[in-house]
Amino acid sequence: MKNTSLNISIENVTKKYDEFYALKDISLNITSGEFMTLLGPSGSGKTTLLMVLAGFTNPDHGSVKFGDEEVILKPPHLRGIGMVFQNYALFPHMTVEQNVGYPQKLRGVSKSETAKTVDEALSTVKLEGLGHRRVDELSGGQRQRVALARAIVFKPKILLMDEPLSALDKKLREEMQIELRQLHDTLNMTTVYVTHDQKEALTMSDRIAVINGGELMQLGSPSEIYDHPQNGFIADFIGESSLLPAKVINSNISIGSSKIKVAKPPEKNGDYLLVVRPEKVFLPSTKKKNDENYFQGKLLDSIFQGESQLLVIKLANTENDEQTLRIRIPNQSVTDKALPAIGETVTLALKVADSYLVS
Amino acid sequence: MNSTSNTPNQEELRRLASREGYTFFGLTLPYLVLVIALIAIPVGWLFYLSFIGRDGTLSLENYERMWKSKAYIKIFITTFKISILTTIICAAIGYPLSYFMSQLSRKWANICMIAVLIPFWTSLLVRTYAWLVLLQKKGLINNILIESGLITEPLKFVHNTTGTLIGMVHIMLPFLILPLYANMRSIDKDCLKAASSLGATPTRAFWTVFLPLTLPGLLAGLLIVFVLCLGFYVTPAILGGGKVIMAAMKISTNIEMYFNWGAASALGVVLLVVTGIILFVASKLISLDQLGNR
């Protein structure tokens, strides 16, 4: 079911409500056929941006082009997009078939052609045979698929999704994430996906646009964003991390009274944060190596979390007495060497290559 | 596509936004036109008329007459007296009933609610007439009292204040019960449980936790009842039999019998202003949006 998709160019979009900037001069290019996720916390503006793309919110100024065509002044029903809402918004007074066939009815497609495309869409979302059911007879997961089928039945070039999985329970959500991504690969539509769940974004996207306070914070592939967050907010928001205050004075980097080395030392002096991902910290062997940073502290807590053990260490030699570091150790085998006991002094290591400063 | 590089399409988007605003306003326009044409303008005109004296010139004589005339003073007193009494009686018997219904299961509460709603939707005239027939000299009430030996002569229940009050309380009671009941239903039962667990006796829990939480609904009900009583016409006219004269009746006779528009309008304006003040105070105390939750 291949079809041509379009690229989306967003330029200088601003939306103000009285004194509050929902969107502040956002510019973004989404390539044709890409799966782009708009990621951010509640109120960050990500849904507002999606609504601008759909045409339900008109910005104060800005340009949105689908391909070469300026669509910012076009009403929603002429933009040729498919859209899936957070609560699905299925039409309760219609059956599944009628729901999915509605866009075709609007386009004056013949009854036989409609039936054909409806069947196609339903089988794409793995709901064949459920066409005659009423909406209230379906489970949450099934409703989600119907909403999807309805959005793709007329083969739009652009698909917009507003947190479509947030109403599902964890297991179903994780299954659907993979299915949605596979669907995207099959259908070859440009997809813009909004979520606040960073794990979801990392799982599904070609690229992620991190949005906060109405502004675009960082744009990049999942691994770029995860490994090289450009500021403290992104580092904190994406993945787990401990952020340790560090001072840079003339290429000497110190945390508290300990000196450390980083992969890319910043040029300017000042206060920075060291981004420490719990899975990258480890218990070192006794020999000290050049390419490792070391931290010392007291083990406060050791928490069993199923597939991993989370250790919370209170660091010594820091300005702030409360500074803690978290380390996540996979529980690989029963025969693994024993973990340190609570109260013990431990030494932790972090490779210099994984040591990363943000402002 | 053309404007300054930093704010593309600004003008067009602004125009789009105002067009949308106009569309929604346009939908409300017919309603607005009717309200302006049929209330704002006529009442405004009445306001103007109240300042026209008998000889057709601008004067305050209509208002002066109201402060000075004994008849008018009596009418004001009667109107307020009856309104206050009705409101108090409604509160006294309506609060226990609402409380009772709010503690029932939904099913039984809805059944009781039918007993409240049926009179509410039955024509005002029918209810007033029913009381007229029940309370008259040869009516049911007197018959029961005489036959049971409690009295020998029929008592006068109509064409006086008593009859008027009975009728008005019957009409106004649902107006008090509906908002009060809704309020009581929405009170979180856990609050009372918490009070209990903290050591409050049931009585104490009622007075210090439940009652204060019901004040918004109670106030709403009291205000609606009082305001409706002030302007009430039909029931006092019929059950009062011409002896109990309230403001609305005087307005009506001023027009029907004397064609004295000046006097009628002035009294009407006073009624409107008093109603307006009460509603204004009320809106500060409770949100008018609760009306949308009937």
Next chain:
Amino acid sequence: MASGFFNKNVSETQIKLKNRIWLYAISFIVLFLLIVPSLVVIPMSFSASQYLEFPPKEWSLRWYENYFFSWKGNGFNDWMSATWTSVKVAVLTIFVATPIGTMAAYGLVNGSSRLSKILFPIFISPMMVPIILVAIGLFYFFVQFKLVNSVLGLVLGHSLVAMPLVLIIVFSALKNYDMNQEKVARSLGATRFRAFREITLPQIKFSIVSASLIAFLTSFDEIIISLFVAGGDNSTITRSMFLALRDQIDPTIAAISTILIIVSSGLLISVQLLGNKDKSS
């Protein structure tokens, strides 16, 4: 066992039934007094006597005959043509109040909230202004336009009073409705109007019908505006009843009342049933 019953805990605060007897007694008495007066009129209307005894010593349909065969075309005591006027006006009121009220409700729900805050009080003002004032104002106003004693005048006056109720009912229904469905329909290719017509309207239709019935009932039962605006050939049944009640107690009114009770109750039950249907659809 009876003592067990009276010692039952009946509330969250562990109050026992026997301590609450007074509450139950008052409640039952009040409920009784609320509903009985209206109902008592029904058997009374079948009483043969001029004084409408209860219980009737002799049964008769004379007051009903009086009502149904009263078509004389002379206004007063001509109950049937007054009834016909009331029905006519009430039906026309439906067609004025319901569309205008519904459109206004939709505009308020979807328009800017600043506008709504200003307009909403204005829209419910017919319920707030003392009705006597509205009535005499309309009377004076209609005299200028020769609308007194006209069906049009009555329809306008009744619609004015019915519209706020329609507005509140439809507004409430729209607030409980997921507007996102219209957005979805529009994203799929429907214009605003088509989305409203094909998606929203079918889902609020029961509320709109309820609102129409309420508009009908409001108009049919309306007394005060009719007193001033109607008259002569175009008297409404409410006006005729009121004048009759003020001047003499015509027992025919008992028969008319019974019919009105049945009509009102019937409409009320329909509204309740429709109201529940909307929620389940």
